Amino acid sequence: MTTGARRRMGVEERREQLIAVALDLFSHRSPEDVSIDEIAEAAGISRPLVYHYFPGKQQLYEAALRRAAEELTTRFVEPHEGPLGARLLRVMERFFDFVDEHGPGFSALMRGGPAVGSAGRTGAMIDDVRQAAYEQILAHLDVPRPAARLELVVRSWISLAETTALLWLDGRGVPRAEAVLRAERVPRAELERQLVHDFVALAAVSAAYDEEMAAVVRRMLADEPEDGMFADLVGRLMALPPVRA
């Protein structure tokens, strides 16, 4: 029985190793450019042995994707302590770390490239990550049952964060087919701060239409220190030129 348990462990370990190797390869090049031969070579095993653990590239891709999704979801977890703006900024830093580490794979996946065979299953995994981000934000806002307007703000901001990350990867926000000019990138740290500001700005716009949203925004701002993220934004918005020319 001990031997049997050890043997099962060996299988799991090998699967884990293959997933880690595949995730690394799929992260750095578009999935269609990664072959089973390469995965086998990187893992130091034969091609037939890879097929012993995974029926095909699609299954290995999905397993690697599941691993990446779990990892990203973990990075959303942030202690419920201190100002909200600073918490969201730390999550944005970890999100951009992830995007940076898995750049080409993240880009290919989010754009539904041809390598993503089963749009249904991979799409569901992406939706699960979005849902996790959504639930984390609601938990930090302490709103367990959000009204439609708050749900709209949070979910649409999540898509804004995704697009911002993809455009950052592209270099200048140019379509992916064109040259990537990394030198012209907007600095990552600026985008992380900007996304935190975007969140409160979008919430503030929505609050203009709805008393419940206004109460959420007031609560968000109430806990902020004078030198915090949100104070900074409100100060900057207040400094906008007056509308009358």
Next chain:
Amino acid sequence: MTTGARRRMGVEERREQLIAVALDLFSHRSPEDVSIDEIAEAAGISRPLVYHYFPGKQQLYEAALRRAAEELTTRFVEPHEGPLGARLLRVMERFFDFVDEHGPGFSALMRGGPAVGSAGRTGAMIDDVRQAAYEQILAHLDVPRPAARLELVVRSWISLAETTALLWLDGRGVPRAEAVLRAERVPRAELERQLVHDFVALAAVSAAYDEEMAAVVRRMLADEPEDGMFADLVGRLMALPPVRA
């Protein structure tokens, strides 16, 4: 020769009719739920005759999609007259008209459902529509060669508008698998105005980091009337509670 020309016209007319019928069916139900038999019946012709004009459902779907993309792109065109906020609001109204008319098809397409066979070609069509929206906005802002920050703001706002429309279609922003409660929808007119406000808010956030963006925002606001869309937003943001508790 006259007869030949007339015959070619007939072929084109029939193709046009099939595209129109297919677009109508694909707009109201998810594409995988629409059969060639239904398309044939709605067009009043036999199933084999449909195959005479289009090799299969995928080709007909793509032709319908191309028609829809052209139609949506046309709706982005707005005269370069009057305040920018009012121009953008009129485009948002036409965008929501389109989304309303093609709801289920728009939703299935943008979520890359399993019916979308060739992710590459349909994805490219979607990107073309986004690019057209992007170029229209730059033309109205009179910035032919945008810096990276402006490009980021415009492109990420376009994705925000897409997500907002999809969530509006879902009813309450609930995941698509759950029940659609149209009664709890945020009113369309509110979302159209909100998206215009979102645009200027996101531009204002970016302007906090960059003098060139600040100049763009100042120009946007300079042309606005006292009772215009942007004045309304700035007034509402100014009315936010002070940050100090």
